[in-house]
Amino acid sequence: MNRWLGVTALFLASLNLRPAVASIAPVLGSIQHDLGLSSAISSFLVSIPMICMGLLAPFSVKLSGKLGNERVIALSLALIGGSTLLRLFIQSAALLFLTALLSGIGIAMLGPLLSGFIKKHMAGSVPSMIAIYSMALALGAALGSSLTSPLYWRLDSWQMALAFWCLPAILALPLWFGVQKRRNPGSVPQAFSGKPLKLPWKTGKVWMLAIQFGMLSLIFYSLLGWLPLMLTATGASGGQAGFMVTLFAMVQIPSGIILQFLLSIHASRRDWLIVLSIMQTTGLLLFFFSLYLWFAILLCGLGAGMLFALVNLLPVEAASTPEEAAAWAAMTQCFGFLIGAAGPLLMGYLYDRMGNFHVGIMGLVLISTVMGILSLFIIPRRNVQK
Template identity: 70%
Template structure:
């Protein structure tokens, strides 16, 4: 090889590496963006759906509960499927499933078809969610905190735009079917990126991720650390989905007007968008994961306590939303950092989300039950306060020799 060729070759390699890096980051962001709009877009048009399809309140609540239950029940199966097909292939297929079910909502004229699309989208979300952790571990493990920040930001942004823009779309299009199917557009934007990701995979990765790493994927049912993360994620999900379902009425019960309650709910969603970036910057200054888990849990508890005492509601929602977003980012970072391979990271994330979302799905129901029995939300809010404090206490049990360096590094 000539001297000129030798000098150019490293430049080409660096350029190709840089191109792959930006492709993977953009693909991760766009995939994460599609995990929530199909769920968060339901509430703004729920009254129209109930009117047109004749659904009761209890039945229509399943439009949110079904995807959450799918995320819990089907998460472990995504790991097994990626064992056969590969992480990137399953993520791409999941996007196709989410996009197809979203587009199908354009033709809904019966409750059965609406629930069918909800089930399909829930399956796609359930399969893709855990594997994004494996994707980060595989391609961007050296930048895990920043990648989790991007993942968290995209997830919160997807939830926020789904809940914020569906109602104006309904007003402009005069059709809840069209406003719900509008959210196929982010999928259409994401799919070409993932087809490029597939094309740029080495042949070994295209065949079988298990072959590439020489082992079959197993969920870490026997690992105590994985159970601690799963229970913590469940506690976070229980509080988050309880607030997602009941926060407007909780704030009204605390003395806020309907207008201010609606604005505070928007604040709760928006403040979670930069929370992953906040965590990333905080870890640069003080890298102890354990300490920030405790701080975030106490922030969430403090915000809920202020709501309980009906005081400083705007500050309460801000603190609670930021604490919740930081907890989500940290609990998604740890499965990546506490594992040694992309497949192991995906299996930890799958177990965490399986247990977590099953616990989380019960939150809105329990909060509603306590409200029906006592005719106020005080008991439910106190329960969420104690759960938040318990999350911080549970973090103290994670100081084994194996993960001490990760939690306190």
């Protein structure tokens, strides 16, 4: 397979992993007003895709054993694009939640298989490919977070603004049809080497990575779903909140590349897990006290972005085969996203009960602190590389 085709296809596929979720928050107030949803109920629009990512991640790799890895990736992209386009016709809460479910299924199938794709076709450059994957994923989140509001103002329809994000899937699909054709010319597609998938249920390191990934997801998706309202609650104007949400998303775009540079200077994954957890915790503490909000958002965005790239790098590096890489990624994402799905729900519930985000933000501070402590045990100190 042509390397540039593989890298471009990987980038465009990864770009589709966040817009369907990230585009909700900027128009959440209008959605709640038009459909009569409470904060707790509307938080399901973020949590439903995450629950799907958790429950269905292992099945995506098994499905690839029957249909082929590249074909399942293409089907996932089609499902994400179709469900996002369906938002153009939303007139009820039921249809909106259905699109969240369908896009969640597509994202759940797509994520783990991209890790296996990297391990299979780009095993000699895993850190750089994970950096590209993370950059595309962050770019998708940034675009969904920052452009949905302007689209809404321009189109005067949150349905059209949400449906706009079917375009990345439309752009990615032809490339994946090309990848599929080049990998399986005239033959029945096979997943990886055809070996049966075995999830590493008894591997302690995978469980620790899953918990770490879950805590990171809980923090990130809580911020992704509620950051605009959290900022206005601190006294920021609507315009300031919009710019800070954009900053939060934009600083994550180069985070994978920055991490790769930092690892080239100091290779210890363990040390960077600790440092980045401290960075994220500091940003959340500043946010809690409403101090230096721009700097707080910068720390939270950079910390979360680099942590995500690093936590996704570890399972791929630890695996010895593409099958194992996909299995580790599937199990990590399975339990990680199930843990993370609780974040937006709890944040919405606490806001409904308390009338503010103080308890919720302090909870994120504590979780980020635990992430740093857990990092001491995920990777032995003697293992400098991993």
